[in-house]
Amino acid sequence: MSDQTIWGNDLYDTLVEEGVTLFSYVPDGGHKVMIQRSLDDPRVRSVPLTTEEEGVAMAAGAHLGGIKAVLLMQSSGAGNCINMLSLVANGQFPFVCFVTMRGTFGEENPWQVPMGLAVRPALESIGVVCLPVERPDEVAMTARAALAMAYKSRCGVAVLLSQKLIGAKAF
Amino acid sequence: MSSPTLHRRAVLKTAFAKRGDALAVSGLGSATWDLASLGDRADNFYLWGAMGNAAMIGLGLAIAQPERRVVVVTGDGEMLMGLTAMTTIGARRPANLAICVLDNERYTETGRQPTATGMGTDLAAVAAACGFPKTALIRGEAEIGTLGALLFEAAGPIMAVVKVVDEDLPMAVPPRDGGYLKTRFRIGLLGETAATLP
Numbered sequence: 001m002s003d004q005t006i007w008g009n010d011l012y013d014t015l016v017e018e019g020v021t022l023f024s025y026v027p028d029g030g031h032k033v034m035i036q037r038s039l040d041d042p043r044v045r046s047v048p049l050t051t052e053e054e055g056v057a058m059a060a061g062a063h064l065g066g067i068k069a070v071l072l073m074q075s076s077g078a079g080n081c082i083n084m085l086s087l088v089a090n091g092q093f094p095f096v097c098f099v100t101m102r103g104t105f106g107e108e109n110p111w112q113v114p115m116g117l118a119v120r121p122a123l124e125s126i127g128v129v130c131l132p133v134e135r136p137d138e139v140a141m142t143a144r145a146a147l148a149m150a151y152k153s154r155c156g157v158a159v160l161l162s163q164k165l166i167g168a169k170a171f
Numbered sequence: 172m173s174s175p176t177l178h179r180r181a182v183l184k185t186a187f188a189k190r191g192d193a194l195a196v197s198g199l200g201s202a203t204w205d206l207a208s209l210g211d212r213a214d215n216f217y218l219w220g221a222m223g224n225a226a227m228i229g230l231g232l233a234i235a236q237p238e239r240r241v242v243v244v245t246g247d248g249e250m251l252m253g254l255t256a257m258t259t260i261g262a263r264r265p266a267n268l269a270i271c272v273l274d275n276e277r278y279t280e281t282g283r284q285p286t287a288t289g290m291g292t293d294l295a296a297v298a299a300a301c302g303f304p305k306t307a308l309i310r311g312e313a314e315i316g317t318l319g320a321l322l323f324e325a326a327g328p329i330m331a332v333v334k335v336v337d338e339d340l341p342m343a344v345p346p347r348d349g350g351y352l353k354t355r356f357r358i359g360l361l362g363e364t365a366a367t368l369p
Contacts, residue, residue, distance in 0.1 A: 064353065
């Protein structure tokens, strides 16, 4: 487990540098630093969502309007997004999300395991490219790769932040 | 409650006379055919799927384009599926966003099965409870004159629910290629260079 105050801040700064001005999130402990930075930063807008699929649709609307958005969510939220991702696939919308993983490495809450295992096959089956990250020094470069791919190859990209990176929770 | 007497396309046509340069998003099914029936335009983004979050596409667009009016036209089934969007929009309160629900209390496309709006759910009341500053439940001819001003002028977010007749209407079919609709919309709004280069 690494220090989120380092990679989280680094990731946030990278996203803003790359032109992201709209953040949306359903909270997770692994996104705590990024969420707080986005709420405190007058340069960006940060929208708390009620359910994750709203963030997929909002990012598409943001792209129609000419700004860059990212969605922050936990692995359980990836399942909520599946049908809404048909919008990304059909419209060839750029879409970038950061998924903090549960249920995969050292998970102690059995209820997190099924969706944790399903994240990658589910996202890939609806056309979203998954880029897993396990080391803190790979976070920012993966974010850049995700944005480049989403906006230039016009597709959905999910950066999967592993439990090796964020740590496994006991509950 | 008396049966609805308003006709969805006539209501929409009257209200959209005030459209000006407003951007429009339509929810799948009847609302998309209704918006297309007024004439296809680049600044219409029609949904043919992705049920439940037309309003959230509207929110993203309204945040990106704070100087432009954004109007989402959708049906009761689509809005019910994305009820959570009302809490999100109510919390954010974008002044330039309006949602118009053409409510026939039916899932029209799938065989006219009843929706919850005919069994107790009042979408305007839900929006008010979520913090929308202005909501309306429109049933009568006399109120139709106010709909255009609500959708295109009043400080939002607006939720205007119009109870409409459950009727068979010819499909007015707009383009269905999502990539085309997206790029056409962006070229119109942002110009060709910004819209086509990442």
